Amino acid sequence: MRWLQISITSPSEYVEPLTHLFNLHGEGSASVEHPGGYNPDEGETPNPNEWITIKGWLPFDETTDSRKTSIDVGIRLIRHFVDLPEIEEQEVSDEEWRNQKFEPIRIGKNLVVLPKSTDFNRKNSDVVITLEPGLAFGTGHHPTTRMCLEEIEKIIKPNDRVLDVGCGSGILSIAALALGAQHAIGIDIENDAVNASMRNVKDAGFLSQSTILSGSFPHDEVTGGDFDVVVANIAANVLMTLAETLVATVAENGIIITSGVLKTRINDVVSAFEVAGGEVRSTRQIEDWTTTLIARAR
Template sequence: MKVVEIKVIYESDNIDEATKEISNVFYDFGVTGLKIEEPLKDKNPLDFYKDEKQFLMVDNAISAYFPLNFYAEKRKKAILEAFDQKFSDREDIVYTVDFYEYEQEDYENNWKKYLYPEKVSEKFVVKPTWREYTPESDELIIELDPGRAFGTGSHPTTSLCLKLMEEVIKPGDSVIDVGTGSGILMIAAERLGASEIYGTDIDEMAVAAAKENLELNSIDSTKAKVYKGDLISVVKNKKFDVVVANILADVLLILIKDISKVVKKGGKIIFSGIIEDKCDIVKKEVENLGFEVAQVKQDKEWRALLIKA
């Protein structure tokens, strides 16, 4: 399988803010991998011998990676339109967008040199499969190969979810992850002691990735099951102690009534993927269903809700 690299080279009066804004455009499209490159600020001649490429780099760049499939051309057009809509009237940023194609194996191997274990919450460390890491006594390890994942924990929306899951999931709980992507939240639920775990996703490639990652983390398929399809068609006459959904707010608003039907009375719902501007709208819909918003966590412009059913 081939992979598409979409590379944005940019200059801005505020590089940090521009980096965040460009990254978020890609995250909105479900990017499967993101690489950020920046020139060295204070160049030491010795750095040339350590990393010639970085020493010679003069531009800030972000590369996003997507599978090359029948959505590729539509995705390319939509991403270009998203950048144009976001930045066309801006004078504080100048950018170019280029597209490249690679064989998946080449893409994955290129990724390996950039990735290291990363602590993404109080307890969870996401570790690339090829890296060694000795956890502290209270740390929980999730093994993921970011080259094939649909979410690796580094984005604030996933990190916020993991932090809330640490607070509410108890040994023996039943958990469902709606829109599971890489399966990272299913793996986290198992690490926290959940005894029955479901994951659903409408994307066939995400379902395959989640199953692969569950196996990689030695999680038995009788304990954690991944299904392709929408929530209600997959789950019939079953309710869960904890429902997790890390999806954009507009999608949450569509799914919220269906999600309310699969959580036990007194159970918990965790919503993430909510941009700040949409938070009050989601909260209002939650309260209209008779549920209580018990906590709002935030990271930059992102919000996550802990809801009591």
């Protein structure tokens, strides 16, 4: 059988929606390829300003044209936000399609996001998070996901209780548990995200330490005031609406990690949390995206 390989390059913050688009309308899982020129064994990481290549595969059959059309529509929508190049196409063999490769992503000091079924030479210090490629957003390519993971690696202590609001793929909950947290509760309004999180925490071996909830936040099954770490990688407007509830949910000595906020909205978000009784500990930025650590005001 022959396949149509499609590929496009993109800034890192658009890798996840493009991967989702290719997985939704393609066959199998899309691959994500970083440019070379860095040595992870020396602590080097990919240049966040380098564009990344996303590849997908379509079967040559009666569905090919409709699949291409659906992908083109999605890319045209994304082009409202970024000037993407044209899709490149190449015919490949069945063997080439089966042997597609997925690259691990190194984040922070020891975290490694590893696509499922990928060969990987693991170091003793690596904390590996294995995910099925393409399941819900949150694979570690987007700056907000990356910054959340880096902060979680610094903050998590043994036996911490974690709340993950807008859990997506479950990557942040899995990272926290892999780093020693006792239990993580994830919640999301999207059924695809809830199902992806449940599969991923099970595959990671943390099903008994996880609770994945479907619905909006606040939620009846989430009690307030006792979470050591609360992470919310969601839109600025939603964070502002939930600020009071999030502050009430975190323990007295706990930390809220907020992300998903563009630098143009960070002052609005900070003001909302300060009014709600929060106190900003730090804010950092990659490209136009910010991540902020907030505690209860003393």
